[in-house]
Each structure stands twice: as structure tokens, then as C-alpha cells.
Amino acid sequence: MLVVQKFGGTSVGTLERIKATAKRVIETKQSGADVVVVVSAMSGVTNQLVEYGEHFSKEPYGPAMDMLLSSGEQVTSSLLAIALNDMGYPAVSLTGAMAGMYTDNVHTKARITHIDTTRLKRELKDGKIVVVAGFQGVTADGDITTLGRGGSDLSAVALAGALNADLCEIFTDVDGVYTTDPRIEKRAKKLEKISYEEMLELASAGAKVLQTRSVELAKKLNVKLTTRSSFNHNEGTQIVGEENMEKVLVSGIALDKNQARVTLRGVIDKPGIAAEIFNALADKNINVDMIIQNVGVDGTTNLGFTVPQNELEIAKDTMSKLSAAKNIEYDDAIVKISIIGVGMKSHSGVACTAFDTLAREGINIQMISTSEIKLSVVVDQKYAELAVRVLHDAYELDK
Numbered sequence: 001m002l003v004v005q006k007f008g009g010t011s012v013g014t015l016e017r018i019k020a021t022a023k024r025v026i027e028t029k030q031s032g033a034d035v036v037v038v039v040s041a042m043s044g045v046t047n048q049l050v051e052y053g054e055h056f057s058k059e060p061y062g063p064a065m066d067m068l069l070s071s072g073e074q075v076t077s078s079l080l081a082i083a084l085n086d087m088g089y090p091a092v093s094l095t096g097a098m099a100g101m102y103t104d105n106v107h108t109k110a111r112i113t114h115i116d117t118t119r120l121k122r123e124l125k126d127g128k129i130v131v132v133a134g135f136q137g138v139t140a141d142g143d144i145t146t147l148g149r150g151g152s153d154l155s156a157v158a159l160a161g162a163l164n165a166d167l168c169e170i171f172t173d174v175d176g177v178y179t180t181d182p183r184i185e186k187r188a189k190k191l192e193k194i195s196y197e198e199m200l201e202l203a204s205a206g207a208k209v210l211q212t213r214s215v216e217l218a219k220k221l222n223v224k225l226t227t228r229s230s231f232n233h234n235e236g237t238q239i240v241g242e243e244n245m246e247k248v249l250v251s252g253i254a255l256d257k258n259q260a261r262v263t264l265r266g267v268i269d270k271p272g273i274a275a276e277i278f279n280a281l282a283d284k285n286i287n288v289d290m291i292i293q294n295v296g297v298d299g300t301t302n303l304g305f306t307v308p309q310n311e312l313e314i315a316k317d318t319m320s321k322l323s324a325a326k327n328i329e330y331d332d333a334i335v336k337i338s339i340i341g342v343g344m345k346s347h348s349g350v351a352c353t354a355f356d357t358l359a360r361e362g363i364n365i366q367m368i369s370t371s372e373i374k375l376s377v378v379v380d381q382k383y384a385e386l387a388v389r390v391l392h393d394a395y396e397l398d399k
Contacts, residue, residue, distance in 0.1 A: 003036075004163070005038070005169045005171060006153060006155070008170075012039055012042055018080055024171075025037055038159060063107055063143050066108060069135075070096070073096075077131045077133040090128045091128055091131055092123050092129075096144075098119060099133075103145045110146060117162050132155065147213075150214070175236060176191065176228060177194050177210075188392065192237065194238075197242055198373060207252070207254045209227055215239065222241075250344070254338045255385075258308050259307075259334055261304060262306070266302070269299055288307055306367070312330065334379065335387075337384070363380075
């Protein structure tokens with residue numbers, strides 16, 4: 001049996017936590033499984049490294065920044081391997097490059113192209129616990145790259161898929177996926193199972209348990225995935241295929257505070273204008289989420305869309321250079337709330353319940369978008385937690 005385990009920043013946040021993580025890994029090894037461990041940087045380290053880079057440059061991105069950011073995970077992997085060896089369990093620490101994690105050339109947001117598992121399989125065959133620095137890879141030219149925020153989840157899932165692992169466990173500071181954030185709604189309940197599709201929608205909608213790209217890859221590679229806490233031995237939440245799910249109407253409510261709205265007024269209403277705007281944003285790797293365009297009047301139209309709040313300044317700079325975008329408004333005092341459930345495919349009335357519930361609380365909806373299993377709305381930031389609580393109650397997610 002082969003198990004891939006990933007431990008996040010809070011799980012390895014101190015030397016004591018790294019020692020506790022080593023004991024957890026040893027428990028898995030003692031059960032008879034081969035173990036590959038993927039680790040994040042110690043809690044707060046990546047942010048500190050970003051601040052170091054920004055001390056010298058407003059946009060410190062590129063090969064040098066990836067070299068800097070990747071060092072955090074390398075420290076953690078080295079310390080964990082040292083701890084494991086000291087406890088009598090042979091372990092080896094590998095960088096992403098040493099583990100054969102190859103990526104494209106897009107620095108700070110690289111995508112994995114393939115994994116050469118030769119070294120990994122050799123170390124496992126020798127009976128070692130393999131500790132891999134997450135969040136990083138290497139280009140064909142040998143340059144270090146990083147995979148973006150939450151990239152250690154992606155590293156773990158990719159390695160599990162490449163090695164055909166029996167299980168991939170994502171250890172965090174929470175013991176599974178809840179119907180909503182328990183810090184906002186105390187009656188939130190932990191889910192025993194959730195489908196890849198629902199987890200993907202929750203992750204993309206702002207839930208912090210798993211990174212979006214890691215869920216996409218897990219579904220593609222059919223990786224058996226579980227998320228659980230490193231601070232206890234409670235059963236976590238299994239991410240499974242939809243065929244293993246009951247058709248629950250709504251599984252969860254997600255809140256995304258990292259949202260900003262861009263509104264373009266009086267845009268010339270002719271073919272190619274939207275393409276010009278969104279191609280410019282894509283060239284800057286800005287992730288556009290919700291898009292709304294009004295019916296044109298007098299040869300012009302209004303176009304609104306949302307971007308991550310932490311990419312708003314880049315979006316502003318990009319928009320200022322476009323001839324099609326003259327009258328622009330920006331609003332970073334908004335949030336996105338998403339209602340997710342596979343049962344929405346076959347049940348009507350989900351949207352009506354949401355709209356009625358928010359209306360009763362005097363919460364105005366600014367934007368709406370839907371998919372087969374998700375309804376998202378943008379509302380004023382000041383109503384964020386109230387909206388989550390009343391929707392959680394409306395769909396009876398505490399029962």
C-alpha cells in the first residue's frame with residue numbers, strides 16, 4: 001500500500017509541530033504502508049519571503065522570486081526528514097526538482113507538465129520515507145518554479161496520481177469539509193463525503209480546505225482523496241465521485257472575501273471589444289470570475305466582472321491602457337457567496353429560496369452567476385456573515 005500525505009503550514013508551523021507530524025507519519029509507516037510526505041512552508045514563512053522580495057521591488061516576480069519562495073518548503077522537508085531519521089525511520093528529503101516534478105515556464109503560477117518518478121520509486125524500494133518539498137517544480141531548462149498559493153496540495157495530488165497511490169491524505173488545521181465556515185456559523189456540520197464536483201465548486205468559491213487545481217487534478221487522475229486534521233485522529237471528509245453521493249440538494253455555503261468588482265460603462269457595443277478587454281487581463285494572468293453584460297443602448301453597453309482583490313491593482317493598470325475602457329468603476333467592498341450541491345441538477349427552487357432569504361434581510365444582490373451545481377451572488381461586504389448564516393439556515397444544513 002502506498003499513501004501520500006500532505007501537511008500544511010499550520011501542521012508544521014513550529015519545531016514541536018514538525019516532531020508531531022513525524023510521529024503521525026511513522027504511525028502510517030508502522031501500519032505497513034509506504035509513505036510519501038509533501039510539506040508546505042512553516043506557517044507565515046511564505047508571507048515573510050514575499051515581504052522580503054517586495055522590499056526591493058513592487059513586482060518581485062520571476063525566476064529569482066521562485067528561487068526565494070521555494071526555500072520555505074525546502075526548510076520544512078529537511079527538518080522533517082531529520083526528525084524521522086532521528087526517530088529511527090530512514091527518510092530522504094527531496095526538492096520538487098529532485099522528485100521529478102516538471103512544470104512549464106510560467107513563474108509563480110507554474111503548471112505541472114509531467115513527473116519522472118524514477119527517484120521516488122527507488123527511494124521507496126529502499127524502504128525510505130520520502131519527504132518532498134511541495135509548491136515547487138523545475139522547468140526543462142532546470143529553473144525552479146512555484147505552483148501558486150496552495151500549490152503543495154497540487155504537488156501531493158500530482159504525486160499520488162503519478163505513483164498510483166492507494167490514498168492521498170491532505171492534513172490541515174480543520175478536520176474536514178463543513179457545510180460552511182464554522183467560525184461564521186457554529187451549527188455548521190462536517191460532511192462525511194463530498195463529490196469532486198462539489199469540492200471543486202466550493203474551492204473555487206472561496207472555501208480554503210483544498211486548492212482548486214488540486215481538486216481538478218484529483219478528479220482527472222481519479223485519486224482517492226481525504227482531507228483531515230493533523231491535530232487529532234478524527235475521521236476526515238472523503239472526496240469521491242458523484243456516483244457515490246446521495247443527491248443532497250445543497251451541500252455547503254462558501255464565502256469568498258477576496259473579490260473586487262470592475263464595472264465598465266458606455267463600452268462600444270460591437271464584436272471584438274469584450275475579447276480585447278479579457279485578452280488583456282488574461283495576458284496578465286488575472287483570473288476573471290463572474291461576468292455580466294447588459295443589453296446595449298445607443299450603441300453602448302455596460303460590462304461588469306469580478307477579479308481577485310489581490311489582483312485588482314494589476315487589473316486597474318491593465319484597464320487604464322485600453323482604449324475601449326474609459327468610464328471605469330472599481331469596488332473592493334464586496335464578497336461572493338456560493339450555494340453548492342449536486343442535487344441542484346434535479347431540483348428546482350434553489351435560486352428562489354436564496355433570493356427570498358436575502359431579500360427578507362434587506363441584502364441587495366449585485367451580481368448573479370450559475371452553473372449546474374452552483375449559484376453565486378455578489379453582495380456588499382458588510383452583509384457577508386449575515387448572508388452566510390441565513391442561507392445556511394434556509395437550506396437546513398445543520399440538520
